[in-house]
Amino acid sequence: METINKYGFPLEVCGRCHGTGNYSYNEVDGTTCYGCSGSGFKITKSAQKAYDAFLTAYKKAQRPQVKDLQVGDYIARKNVWCRVARIIKTDEVSSWSVVDGVERISTYFYEVEFDNSEVRTFPENQLVKRKATLDPTPFLASIKSPKKSKVQEED
Numbered sequence: 001m002e003t004i005n006k007y008g009f010p011l012e013v014c015g016r017c018h019g020t021g022n023y024s025y026n027e028v029d030g031t032t033c034y035g036c037s038g039s040g041f042k043i044t045k046s047a048q049k050a051y052d053a054f055l056t057a058y059k060k061a062q063r064p065q066v067k068d069l070q071v072g073d074y075i076a077r078k079n080v081w082c083r084v085a086r087i088i089k090t091d092e093v094s095s096w097s098v099v100d101g102v103e104r105i106s107t108y109f110y111e112v113e114f115d116n117s118e119v120r121t122f123p124e125n126q127l128v129k130r131k132a133t134l135d136p137t138p139f140l141a142s143i144k145s146p147k148k149s150k151v152q153e154e155d
C-alpha cells in the first residue's frame with residue numbers, strides 16, 4: 001500500500017510509534033510521537049531531501065522580501081489579502097553600514113501601491129506574507145533520481 005501526503009510525497013509508517021502516533025508520555029506533548037508529530041506516518045527516507053527542498057521553496061514563496069514582490073501578488077495586510085498594483089524602488093535608503101570608514105548603502109525603501117490606491121512604504125528586505133502555491137511536481141520528479149531511463153538516440 002502506498003500512502004502519500006497532501007503534496008504527493010511518499011509516506012511510510014513511522015518506525016518509532018509503528019503508526020499509532022503515540023509514544024512515551026511527557027508533560028509538553030503528551031504521548032504525541034516525535035517521529036511523525038502524531039500522524040503515524042513520515043516521509044520516506046528517499047523522499048526526505050526532495051520534501052525538505054519543497055518546503056523550503058514553499059516557505060520562501062509565502063514569505064518573500066518586499067523587493068521580490070510582483071504586480072498581481074496578494075499580500076496579507078491586517079489579515080486581509082491585498083493585491084499589489086504597483087511597486088517602485090525609491091532612492092530613499094532604509095539601511096546602511098559603515099565598513100572601514102566608508103558608508104555603504106545596503107537597502108532602499110520600496111513603495112507598494114495596492115488595488116485600493118493605498119500606497120505604503122517598506123524597506124526592501126522586509127518579509128511579507130504572500131498568497132502562494134507551489135507546484136510539487138519538479139520536487140517529486142527529483143525523488144526517483146538513482147536510475148534515469150537510458151535512451152540512446154541514434155540516427
Ligand SMILES: [Zn+2]
Nearest residue numbers: 014017033036
Ligand atoms: Zn510516530
